Structure formats: structure tokens, C-alpha cells
Amino acid sequence: MLKKKSKKNDTNETLVQELEELSEMSDYAAEMIIESELGADSLDGNDKEVSESREIIKEYQKSVRDNIMLPTLREKVVDVPVIDGDIMEQLKILMQHSQQFQEMEMMYSCAIREVRTKAEVLNDEMSVRYHRNPISSITSRVKNPESIANKLYKKGLPFTVEAIMANLSDVAGVRIICEFVDDIYSIAAMLAMQDDLKLVKIKDYIKYPKPNGYRSYHMIVEIPVFFSKGKTPMRVEIQIRTMAMDFWASLDHELKYKKNINPEDEEIIADELHACAERIAETDEIMQQIRMKLDSLEKNNR
Ligand code: GTP
Numbered sequence: 279m280l281k282k283k284s285k286k287n288d289t290n291e292t293l294v295q296e297l298e299e300l301s302e303m304s305d306y307a308a309e310m311i312i313e314s315e316l317g318a319d320s321l322d323g324n325d326k327e328v329s330e331s332r333e334i335i336k337e338y339q340k341s342v343r344d345n346i347m348l349p350t351l352r353e354k355v356v357d358v359p360v361i362d363g364d365i366m367e368q369l370k371i372l373m374q375h376s377q378q379f380q381e382m383e384m385m386y387s388c389a390i391r392e393v394r395t396k397a398e399v400l401n402d403e404m405s406v407r408y409h410r411n412p413i414s415s416i417t418s419r420v421k422n423p424e425s426i427a428n429k430l431y432k433k434g435l436p437f438t439v440e441a442i443m444a445n446l447s448d449v450a451g452v453r454i455i456c457e458f459v460d461d462i463y464s465i466a467a468m469l470a471m472q473d474d475l476k477l478v479k480i481k482d483y484i485k486y487p488k489p490n491g492y493r494s495y496h497m498i499v500e501i502p503v504f505f506s507k508g509k510t511p512m513r514v515e516i517q518i519r520t521m522a523m524d525f526w527a528s529l530d531h532e533l534k535y536k537k538n539i540n541p542e543d544e545e546i547i548a549d550e551l552h553a554c555a556e557r558i559a560e561t562d563e564i565m566q567q568i569r570m571k572l573d574s575l576e577k578n579n580r
């Protein structure tokens with residue numbers, strides 16, 4: 279189970295893949311070591327597996343350090359030490375190093391909460407005023423450290439809190455799912471006019487869909503968050519889309535991770551997905567018209 283990967287490969291893709299695999303193995307290995315140090319029954323007398331686990335952790339951390347961290351930043355890097363000696367001691371050092379990343383994660387979570395509250399307030403207000411909820415759901419996430427590291431690596435940037443805050447706009451992400459297309463534009467406009475929120479960038483993939491058919495309204499905003507030391511402007515990526523657009527994007531996203539599809543099949547699937555995106559857009563438009571018709575009928579009957 280604990281196979282070791284030792285071949286180095288020059289291409290970023292393979293390297294990232296290798297790191298991901300090593301990361302998984304390293305997690306497993308760490309578990310084994312901790313369990314064995316705690317004297318778990320299942321590992322009694324399994325010294326070989328424990329020493330293999332140590333080797334894997336060592337290799338993973340060396341690989342992260344040599345390939346991602348050291349080449350890009352020598353002074354400021356949050357360096358991961360190579361495990362040598364007492365495993366518990368090394369784990370403690372790792373925890374200390376992760377402290378500032380935990381703090382950053384907390385700050386992005388707070389920024390997400392601010393944006394979610396803004397969207398929820400608008401939804402509540404509209405539900406009382408117009409007896410309808412334009413937002414059907416909101417989801418959010420802070421980008422995981424591995425994806426952050428990959429993105430920084432691809433951009434040739436160091437793996438530091440400073441580089442992340444200054445260069446990445448999608449560490450905090452909020453996705454707002456609306457019922458109808460016009461709700462998307464109403465919510466976007468109402469958010470944009472709030473004076474504590476700075477609009478950094480808009481990408482309207484509804485008016486201008488991506489070549490693959492992807493549709494969604496993207497806003498990068500900067501929102502002030504008040505911490506004990508003062509106000510920090512934090513970037514958040516807001517994606518606003520209809521349920522139908524979200525349905526399409528979920529499947530598209532899933533297919534991106536399906537490996538071992540030959541290029542011919544991939545092209546056929548891409549064409550089919552594109553056709554689906556167009557049909558979904560037509561359906562969204564018809565649904566919108568039906569709702570407008572219902573609204574005006576209701577008005578006339580009052
Ligand atoms: P990254 O793609 O994150 O490097 O950023 P970018 O600067 O290219 O921004 P863009 O607005 O194109 O994409 C940001 C996010 O939108 C992505 O991370 C996805 O969540 C989503 N997205 C963009 N294009 C697609 C797509 O073709 N399919 C799906 N499923 N999601 C997409």
C-alpha cells in the first residue's frame with residue numbers, strides 16, 4: 279500500500295500530480311506513525327510499515343520544499359523542514375509554520391461571511407417586498423492550500439501569505455444561485471452599489487459565454503473586514519448563476535477530472551456539452567418569460 283514515488287519529472291503537470299499523490303500517501307503515513315506511537319493495536323509490531331511511512335513523509339516534504347518553496351522564495355518562505363529525528367517534535371514545528379496560514383484562512387472566511395450576509399440581507403428584503411426569493415442558495419469555500427500552492431507555482435510566485443493576498447483573487451469564493459437570469463443582474467447591481475464594497479473586476483460569461491458554453495456572472499470584489507488590529511480589505515470572487523447554469527457547470531467540472539478519455543471521445547463530449555449549454559440558456563430564457571407573464575397576470579387580477 280505504501281508505494282514510494284522516486285522518479286523526478288520536469289513538467290509542472292506531472293510534478294503537481296506527483297505531489298498530490300505523495301501528499302495523499304504522506305497523510306496516510308502520518309496517520310500510521312501517530313497510531314503506532316500511540317500504541318494502536320492494529321499496528322503492533324509493524325516496524326517496517328512505520329519506517330516506510332517515515333520515508334514517505336520525508337520525501338513528500340523534501341519535494342514540496344525543493345520544487346515549490348525554495349526555488350521561488352529563499353528569504354521569506356514558510357519553510358517546511360525535512361523530517362529527521364523525533365516525529366512529534368517535527369510535527370510541532372510544522373504546526374507552528376501553518377499558524378500564519380491558518381490566520382489567513384480565518385481572514386478569508388470572515389470576508390466570505392460579510393459577502394454572504396450582504397446577499398442574505400438582499401434576499402430577505404426582496405422576499406418581504408415582492409414575496410419571492412431571488413436567491414435559491416448560497417455556497418462558499420476558502421481555496422484549499424494545495425490549490426493555492428498550485429496556482430502560485432504556475433504563476434511563478436512564492437508560497438507566502440503576502441503573495442497570496444496580493445495576487446490571488448479567488449481564495450475566498452461565494453457562489454450565489456438564482457432562480458432567474460434577471461435575478462442575477464439585480465443581485466449583482468445591488469451588491470455593486472454598496473459603498474463599502476469595491477468592484478475590482480466583472481466577467482459576464484452570460485452575455486459572453488465561454489467557447490465551451492460556460493455561463494455565469496463573475497465579480498471580484500474587495501470588502502473591508504474589521505479585525506482587532508484594524509480594517510483589512512479582502513478580495514472575494516462572487517459567482518452568480520441560475521440553477522440551470524449551475525447544473526451544467528457541475529457536470530462540466532466533473533468531466534474535467536475524468537482521466538483516460540481518448541481525444542476523440544473528449545471532442546464528442548465537449549460538443550454535446552456545448553449543445554446542452556445552449557439548450558439550457560434557451561430554457562432559462564423561456565422560464566424567465568413565463569415568470570414575467572405570471573407577474574403581469576397577477577398584477578392585472580389585483
Ligand atoms: P482561474 O480559472 O481560477 O484561473 O481564474 P480566471 O482568472 O481564469 O477566472 P475565470 O473567471 O475564467 O474562472 C474562475 C472560476 O470560474 C473557475 O475557478 C471556475 O470555478 C469557474 N469557471 C470558469 N470557467 C469554467 C468552465 O469552463 N467550466 C466550469 N465548470 N467552471 C468554470
Ligand code: MG
Ligand atoms: Mg479560468
